Amino acid sequence: MPSPGRGEGSTLTRKLFQSGGPLNFEDLGDDQFRASITLPRDEDGRLGRECPDEACSPGTFKVRPGTGITGGQTVAYCPYCRHEEAPEGFATKEQRRYAEELVMREAHRGVDGMIRDALDPDVFGRKKLGGGLISMEISLKSAPLPHVRPPAEEEVRRDVVCPSCGLDHTVFGLATWCPDCGLDIFLTHVAAELAVVRSMAGDIERRREALGRRVAARDLENCLEDAVSIFEAAMKALARRHLAAIGLAPEDIEGGVKRLGNTFQNIARTIEALRDHLGLTAATGVPWEELSASFEKRHPITHNLGVVDRKYLERTQASDREGREVGISPAEVNMTLDRVLVAVSAVHAGLFPHGGAVRGG
Ligand SMILES: [Zn+2]
Ligand SMILES: [Zn+2]
Structure with a gap:
């Protein structure tokens, strides 16, 4: 040996x-x-988070550490599905x-x-x-240490501050729940989305001067389009949440929302759907008629490059003369944005009278 x-x-x-x-x-x-391990933050100092529920969509969000509930936090919430878990349980993949x-x-x-x-x-x-x-x-030769890739996250996002606990956070698409205090802050998200369109509408004068009347007119048309899209997305989110609250299975919820199709792009059909599918009589105090008039302008805009057609005139009996461009002013866009928020708030209050009530279970 x-x-x-x-x-x-x-x-x-x-x-x-x-x-x-x-x-x-x-x-x-x-x-x-x-x-x-100190997890890297994005350039705004935000930390990526992910809902542990694989079925949750979009499931990812961000929080700014140091805002909201600081110290002693034992439970955090998914802003989309209100899944509850210890804060560290929301680490992203x-x-x-x-x-x-x-x-x-x-x-x-x-x-x-x-x-x-x-x-x-x-x-x-x-x-x-x-x-x-x-x-x-x-x-003995040491191999070079493996290279470590920093986490990558997408950049399509909305930043909001919870009006209740002050958590500064970021979501992708519409969300309902504050990740720190777990309260229903759906209307804060809708208002933030409407504020984006409002700032676009507020820039119309500058765009008109820099790029001309036609570009400014198209900007306004796009703003109106966006107002309708936000209304539709908010109503769909409320419908989805209502169907979940009455105990429908996930596939039946999706089926129900799918059957509603583009119902929420039209105010008359929205009022019908609220009554027939969501058991809600159209809330009073909502300027449905004015909303409807503005929503109807979308059709000539989208399908006819902004020129009024006979069908539009018959449907709306609007004073715009056939062949002329549909008039939308920045003031009307702003008013429509206000009315969208009033309508969404009323439906939200009607379907979920307890606001921040915790979903059963
Ligand atoms: Zn979730
Ligand atoms: Zn909060």
Whole structure:
């Protein structure tokens, strides 16, 4: 037997992870370690979050750490489905991958260190073992550390501050629940979306001066289009939530919303659908007629490049003369945006009278 090398037995004197280091490892004993990983934030200092419920869509959102409930938070909520979980349960897949890769990188470093300690190579990374019958030379070269990719997240987003707890957060599409306090802040999201269109409408004069009348007119038409789209999206979200609240299965909810088709692009059909499918008589105090008049202007705009056709005149008995462009002013767009919020608020209050009430279960 060749005499044992000096390095024998030293394998166990070094642990896989050294305490401290870039991940601030804590040795909990029994080969258990705790790593502290600082997750990268976006350029606005927001942290990506993801609903653990795979069926939740879109499921991803962001929060600005330090706003909302700070300290001692034990439960957080998904803004889309109100799934409840400890705050750390909302780590995104990208963040988990990033954390795993960082730990693997340290493990890689740790294993490398263990082998080096065990073999005790010379400064050139070589080690002579034995000296009698068997002699071997091991050359040890460290592989480059694996590259760690930072998490990537999409950039289509809406930033809102919860009016109740002050959490500054970001969602993709319409959302209902505040991730920190769990209250229903649906109307805050709708108002924020309408505010985007309002700022576009507020820029019309500048656009007219810079780019001409036709561009400014198209801008206004697009603003009206957007007002209708926001109304439709908000009503669909409320319908979906109502169908869930009365206990329909997910596939029946989607089927029900699908059958409504483009109902909510038309005010008369909206009022019918509210009554027939959602059991809600059209709320009083909502300027349905004015909304309807503005919504009707979409048709000549979308299908006829903004020129009034006979069908539009018959349907609306509008004073616009046939062949002339449908008049929309920035004031009318702003009024329509206000009316959309009044209508959505009334339907929201009608369907969910307790506002922030927690969904059953
Ligand atoms: Zn969710
Ligand atoms: Zn809140």
